[in-house]
Amino acid sequence: MAVFSLSGFDLDRFVRETLNEDLGVGLEGGGKDVTSTSVIPADARFSGVMDSRDAIVVAGLPLAEAFFRALDPDVTIETLVNDGDKVAAGADLMRLEGNARAMLTAERSALNIVQHLSGIATMTQEYVLAMRGPGGNPSCTLLDTRKTLPGLRVLEKYATRMGGAQNHRMGLWDAAMIKDNHVAVAGSVHEAVRRAAEAGVKPIICEIDRLDQIEPALEAGAHHLLLDNMSPELLRQAVEIVAGRVPTEASGGINLDTIAAKAASGVDYCSVGRLTQSAPAADVGLDFTPL
Template identity: 80%
Template sequence: MSFSLPGLDLDAFVRATLAEDLGEGLPGGGRDVTSESVIPAEARFSGVMDSRDAIVVAGLPVAAAFFRHLDPDCTITMLVHDGDKVPAGTDLMRIEGAARALLTAERSALNIVQHLSGIATLTQAYVTAMRAPGGNPACTLLDTRKTLPGLRALEKYATRQGGAQNHRMGLWDAAMIKDNHIAVAGSVAEAVARAREAGVARIICEVDRLEQIEPALAAGAHHLLLDNMDAATLAEAVRLVAGRVPTEASGGVNLDTIAAKAASGVDYISVGRITQSAPAADIGLDFAPL
């Protein structure tokens, strides 16, 4: 099964992750001491990866890449797919192959599925809360750049599995003018004007006060990030913008506040917690000799 993501070299990621676990380049490193000493070279295993939590699944193709890297001839059967919402006790993947190789890859494979499924599951919880009665089903959840170094493409993939839409992938694909940029530029209007003069195709401007809205729009902002505003202030900001550009609520968003913020009429809500603070899902892998 082929799996690829823009911005992710899967083969390089797998190699680097396994090299770290094996201690390649370190004195005495480059080997799985436990598997080499305990498991016969010819031994074969069959195992099932299962979830002990109710989760939204993410990362199974990446886990498969770890197993196949060390045992190209292993047999992997996907029992569910990324993006599926499954109850606790669900079998996710069946693996059969060389016991040493599968055991060496096990921790890396589990780590990535636990982490990405945790993100997808928390993301869906925010989407559900945002669209609950009193919320706004038309509002879209966005992720942020609050990701672990080296894992952005995968973590943002996981938020999509949970029902979010990706915001900026990095510093390159849109200008996001925030308070520190404004402080240096001197004003919202000046910061936005400079981005327009530089030919930036997409300019997002953060405003934390209602009086900043008109200057930002007049200078040519394409999208307003309404920062740390309560629901009532967000509703007034949406009224002032009057549909001229998309609006996004950010800051102070949690599962208890997201519905009211969505009900203000904003087009988007961005939440750093879905990547920054998602707990790992409880997923295990049990092998039996063949």
């Protein structure tokens, strides 16, 4: 198995806790797959093929492999494509051969993660293509957001990278994001940014929803402006005012129908929360054959 490593992510712990949840470890009567252990002989073996029923961008195969290996260290696995690959409907993704009970017990966890992450990667690529296609901006970069499922942020943000996006801040710790509620308490955009700058925070991202907030934010030391819920025309005006002094980001009200026009305004980035918040699961299946 190839090494799969993400900063801030413990693969062994994730696999263990996911399988323990499915097996009911620690619960009365739990700790086993009652169906497989009662129906499948202990020495039975299966071969299997994981495939995609739709055209998708693949993500999560190393995690699927880890689930199977956790329950059957001797399982034979042939990965046929790589994360980040775009495959056609009907494409085979992985072939497996191993202990039948172990493969059945790991199946759901393995499929769940591939379906979820591939769904995110596939939607992300759709947004990248729409943003950079006709009427869009080939130089604009798609960003994800913090709108992720609790406990899955590192994996979901990995999936957006597989689809062609770039990660925004990973959490509350690696950049200041000054939004309207921070401004309301501080009293003004200028004062909110000034306080963050005085505290030595870098980078400082400041949400702007009016053109007259741009200069106060820049004057106080903002490193990046998030232009919130602005029309393409207002975005163009904002980009002109900023004049390249800091990166600009369009955010809010962005979907597949609007992203090209937003990107064409000249912003450096478009951020889309629905990449991780609303992506449907990819249709990936796994069929087993007794040996």
